[in-house]
Amino acid sequence: MTRVLFAALPSRWEEYESHLRAAFAEAGLDVELDTSFAPETVDYIVYAPNSDVQDFTPYTRLKAVLNLWAGVEHVAPNPTLKVPLARMVDAGLTEGMVEWVAGHVLRHHLGIDACVALQDGVWRRHVPPLARERRVGLLGLGELGAACGRALAELHFDVRGWSRSAKALPGVACHHGDDGFSAVLAASDILILLLPYTAETESIIDAKALARLPQGAVLLNPGRGGLIDDDALIAALDAGHLSHATLDVFRTEPLPPDHPFWAHRQVTVTPHIASDTRAPTASRVIAENVRRGEAGEPFLHLVDRLAGY
Amino acid sequence: MTRVLFAALPSRWEEYESHLRAAFAEAGLDVELDTSFAPETVDYIVYAPNSDVQDFTPYTRLKAVLNLWAGVEHVAPNPTLKVPLARMVDAGLTEGMVEWVAGHVLRHHLGIDACVALQDGVWRRHVPPLARERRVGLLGLGELGAACGRALAELHFDVRGWSRSAKALPGVACHHGDDGFSAVLAASDILILLLPYTAETESIIDAKALARLPQGAVLLNPGRGGLIDDDALIAALDAGHLSHATLDVFRTEPLPPDHPFWAHRQVTVTPHIASDTRAPTASRVIAENVRRGEAGEPFLHLVDRLAGY
Numbered sequence: 360m361t362r363v364l365f366a367a368l369p370s371r372w373e374e375y376e377s378h379l380r381a382a383f384a385e386a387g388l389d390v391e392l393d394t395s396f397a398p399e400t401v402d403y404i405v406y407a408p409n410s411d412v413q414d415f416t417p418y419t420r421l422k423a424v425l426n427l428w429a430g431v432e433h434v435a436p437n438p439t440l441k442v443p444l445a446r447m448v449d450a451g452l453t454e455g456m457v458e459w460v461a462g463h464v465l466r467h468h469l470g471i472d473a474c475v476a477l478q479d480g481v482w483r484r485h486v487p488p489l490a491r492e493r494r495v496g497l498l499g500l501g502e503l504g505a506a507c508g509r510a511l512a513e514l515h516f517d518v519r520g521w522s523r524s525a526k527a528l529p530g531v532a533c534h535h536g537d538d539g540f541s542a543v544l545a546a547s548d549i550l551i552l553l554l555p556y557t558a559e560t561e562s563i564i565d566a567k568a569l570a571r572l573p574q575g576a577v578l579l580n581p582g583r584g585g586l587i588d589d590d591a592l593i594a595a596l597d598a599g600h601l602s603h604a605t606l607d608v609f610r611t612e613p614l615p616p617d618h619p620f621w622a623h624r625q626v627t628v629t630p631h632i633a634s635d636t637r638a639p640t641a642s643r644v645i646a647e648n649v650r651r652g653e654a655g656e657p658f659l660h661l662v663d664r665l666a667g668y
Numbered sequence: 669m670t671r672v673l674f675a676a677l678p679s680r681w682e683e684y685e686s687h688l689r690a691a692f693a694e695a696g697l698d699v700e701l702d703t704s705f706a707p708e709t710v711d712y713i714v715y716a717p718n719s720d721v722q723d724f725t726p727y728t729r730l731k732a733v734l735n736l737w738a739g740v741e742h743v744a745p746n747p748t749l750k751v752p753l754a755r756m757v758d759a760g761l762t763e764g765m766v767e768w769v770a771g772h773v774l775r776h777h778l779g780i781d782a783c784v785a786l787q788d789g790v791w792r793r794h795v796p797p798l799a800r801e802r803r804v805g806l807l808g809l810g811e812l813g814a815a816c817g818r819a820l821a822e823l824h825f826d827v828r829g830w831s832r833s834a835k836a837l838p839g840v841a842c843h844h845g846d847d848g849f850s851a852v853l854a855a856s857d858i859l860i861l862l863l864p865y866t867a868e869t870e871s872i873i874d875a876k877a878l879a880r881l882p883q884g885a886v887l888l889n890p891g892r893g894g895l896i897d898d899d900a901l902i903a904a905l906d907a908g909h910l911s912h913a914t915l916d917v918f919r920t921e922p923l924p925p926d927h928p929f930w931a932h933r934q935v936t937v938t939p940h941i942a943s944d945t946r947a948p949t950a951s952r953v954i955a956e957n958v959r960r961g962e963a964g965e966p967f968l969h970l971v972d973r974l975a976g977y
Contacts, residue, residue: 454798454824461823462774469771472784474938480930482922484939489763489946513822514770515763613791621789629783630793637798 361653362400363392367407367427378638379405382646390649403649408433415439422652425645427636429503430583432556435667444662445648451637453506459581459633460507461514463605464549467577468493490515496547498563499554499582500526500533501668503634507553519543544571549579555668556583566591575602581633584609589620596625607633670962671709672701676716676736687947688714691955699958712958717742724748731961734954736945738812739892741865744976753971754957760946762815768890768942769816770823772914773858776886777802799824805856807872808863808891809835809842810977812943816862828852853880858888864977865892875900884911890942893918898929905934916942
C-alpha cells in the first residue's frame with residue numbers, strides 16, 4: 360500500500376480525485392489517496408504550490424513531490440524539501456499553450472482586432488504580409504517553448520529562439536547567451552515569453568530589453584508575470600515603441616482591478632488561461648511517476664533545484 | 669519570341685511587371701510582355717477575370733490563358749475561350765489562406781473577441797477546451813482546403829472534410845456525397861467554406877444546410893460569396909442557431925456599405941484578404957506554364973471546364 364497525499368485547493372480535489380484513482384488503477388498500483396494523512400505515513404505528495412503544505416519537514420517517509428503545475432518557482436526554493444521534485448509535463452497543458460500562442464500570434468499577424476473593431480461599411484483592403492515575412496522571437500525553449508516553436512515554424516513564421524544553454528530545434532534559429540539574447544530581441548516583430556521564473560529571469564524584460572525590440576513590436580507573455588518590469592512595459596507602450604502587449608500571467612493574480620494593464624488600450628489581459636493542466640492526462644503522468652518510484656526507476660520531469668526549473 | 673499579353677487591372681501591372689520579366693528570364697524564355705498587342709499575335713494571356721478582355725475570339729494564335737486568380741468561375745464558362753485555362757496555384761496564396769483560416773479558427777476556438785472586448789478588471793477564468801475537443805468541418809478539399817486541413821490537424825483540431833469526390837488526407841476524416849455532406853455539417857462546431865463556386869455549389873449553405881449545424885456553430889467563409897444564401901445566414905444568426913460568421917468573400921465586392929452583414933453584431937467582415945496571389949511566387953508559376961507550353965509539355969493546374977474548376 361502506497362500513500363499519496365493530495366495537497367492542493369479543494370476545487371482541484373473535486374477535479375482530480377476520480378481521474379487520479381482511475382490512473383493509479385490503470386497503472387496497477389495499490390494506492391491510498393486522500394487529502395489528509397499523518398505526515399510521517401505519506402509516500403508521495405501530489406502538490407500545488409498554493410496548498411497549505413509549505414513545510415515538508417514532518418513528511419519523514421516522503422519519496423517525491425509531484426507538482427501539478429508546470430511552474431515550480433514557488434516550491435523549488437523551499438529549504439524543507441529534501442526529496443525529488445517533478446514538474447508537470449502534460450500533453451494537454453502543452454497543447455493548450457500552443458493554441459494560445461498560435462492564436463494570439465496570428466491575431467496580431469493578421470491584424471484581427473482592427474478588422475473586428477472596424478465594421479463600419481468601409482472596404483479597407485490591406486492584405487497582410489505572409490507569416491514567412493513575420494519575425495517571431497521565442498524566449499525559452501523548454502517543453503512549452505519548443506512545442507510553440509514547432510507550431511509557429513509549421514505555420515511558416517520566421518522563428519528565432521533563445522535559451523540559456525545552446526539548443527537545436529527544426530525550423531527555429533536557435534540562439535543562446537547574452538549576444539544571442541540581443542540578436543533575438545532585435546529581430547522579433549512578435550516576442551513570446553516562455554522562460555522559467557528564476558533569479559536570473561526576474562524582470563528580464565526591462566527597459567533595456569524592450570528598447571532592443573523593433574519599433575512597433577508586439578509582446579506576448581504566457582510564461583510568468585515576474586519576467587516583465589511592468590512599469591517599463593507601460594512606458595514602452597506609451598512611447599509607441601511597442602504597439603501591443605497580450606499578457607496571460609502577472610506578478611499578482613488575479614490581476615488587481617486597479618492595475619494599469621486593464622485600462623491600457625494597447626494591452627490585452629487574458630486571465631491565466633493560456634495553459635492549464637488537464638486532469639485526465641495529468642493524472643496519468645502522476646501515476647507513472649508513482650509507479651517509477653515504487654519500481655526504483657528514475658522519475659520523469661525532475662526539477663534541477665539549483666537552476667530552479 | 670513569345671508574346672504574352674498581360675490582361676488585368678493597371679494596379680496589377682505595376683505589381684507584376686518586374687516580377688514576370690524576372691521569372692521569364694529565370695526560365696530562359698525569350699518573351700515579349702505588354703498590356704496591349706494585336707490580338708492575332710498573342711501566344712499567352714496572363715489573365716484576371718475582371719480585365720477588359722472578355723471575348724477571346726480575336727486571339728487566333730492563343731495557346732493558353734493563365735489565370736492570376738485561384739477562382740475561375742468568371743472565366744471557365746466563357747464560350748469564346750477555346751484553349752487551355754490554368755488556375756493560379758501559388759504557394760503565397762495557399763499560405764495566406766492557411767494563415768487566415770488558422771487565425772480565425774483559433775480566434776473563435778479561444779474566444780479571443782470576448783477577451784479583447786472585456787478588459788474591465790474582472791478576472792473571468794474560463795479555460796477554453798483543447799483543440800482536440802473542437803470539431804472543425806471543411807467543405808472543399810482542393811489545393812487550399814487540403815492545406816488548411818493539414819494545418820488544423822497539426823494544431824490537433826478534430827477535423828472533418830467534405831468534397832464532391834472521395835479524397836484521403838492525413839489527420840482529416842474525409843467524407844463525400846450527400847450523406848457525407850450532412851454528416852460533416854452535423855459535426856462542425858466551426859465550419860469553413862473552401863468550395864469552388866459552380867452551379868452545384870451556388871447557395872449550398874442555405875437554410876437547410878445551416879439547420880444541420882450544431883447549435884452555436886461558427887461559420888467561416890474565405891471561399892466564394894455565392895456559396896451562401898445571405899438571408900438564410902442572417903436568419904440563422906438572428907435565431908441564435910449560429911453564434912458567429914466571419915466572412916471574407918461576398919456576392920458583390922466591395923460589400924456595399926448598406927449590406928446587413930456590416931452592422932450585424934455576430935458577423936465579422938474581412939475585405940477579401942484571406943488569400944491573394946503574391947507577385948514573386950505567382951510570376952514563377954506563370955513562367956513555368958509558358959515554358960511548358962513552348963516545350964510542348966502539359967500545363968500545370970489546368971481547369972476542368974466542364975466541372976467549372
